[in-house]
Amino acid sequence: MLQIQHLIKYYGKKQILHDVSFELDPGDICAFIGSNGAGKTTTIKSALGLIPFDGGKILIGGHDIEKEPLEAKKLYSYVPDNPELYKFMRGIEYLNFIADMFELDYETRRDRIEYYADLFAIRDRLGESIDNYSHGMQQKLALIAALIHDPKLIVLDEPFVGLDPMATKSIRETFKKMAAEKGTTILFSTHVLEVAEKLCNKVAIIREGHLVFFGPTEEVLQKGSLEDLFMERMQSHEQA
């Protein structure tokens, strides 16, 4: 569903991504982990065609993000760590605006908005201006907007930061359900290794723009914890 092949990215003269490659299949939930500044956001934004890159190839659902950006972009939702919403709109207006873009019919949008707004306990606030929302409420709205059109691929930058425990639990359950029942592919960056262990069937670790591990979580846990592997990969790269 998502194929990242030999991705290279520079900012100015500085190389940020060094030949990053990994692939996710339908139904995969993958945690993307790495220290601050390792290149997670840069990988994600390059892969989604939101910033240009300098080498490599990205396919989303078989569509080349550079050659067929519209086809590729229809298939995914992206939730950045600080979503930029149209603050002059009310919550419900924003969700309807997104539903219009994806041409959802009246009943589908009503059912999905009600379902997710209840799940994230924000239904009674949808009539208010987004400007009045707290940071966590804005995150919830961005998540609902990402979920209502039922994308084949969901990519999120640190989705659990700033959310209350109930919302975190709801997201985890929603991701599991979507992956298992609909084959949705989910990729998210996180610093919370416990969540990655519990939720994800795949793990990608990046260090200074190099992918130092990609594989099944099960394989990691047979040998120890994700934290052990993370620490080991940080050290082995330093020694190399």
Ligand SMILES: Nc1ncnc2c1ncn2[C@@H]1O[C@H](COP(=O)(O)OP(=O)(O)OP(=O)(O)O)[C@@H](O)[C@H]1O
């Ligand atoms: N617009 C930019 N211009 C120049 N350098 C950038 C730009 N954006 C990111 N970088 C650099 O690219 C590197 C990777 O940054 P990136 O944001 O991808 O890291 P990250 O793994 O997402 O970090 P964090 O966990 O802190 O969010 C860092 O050295 C960062 O300073």
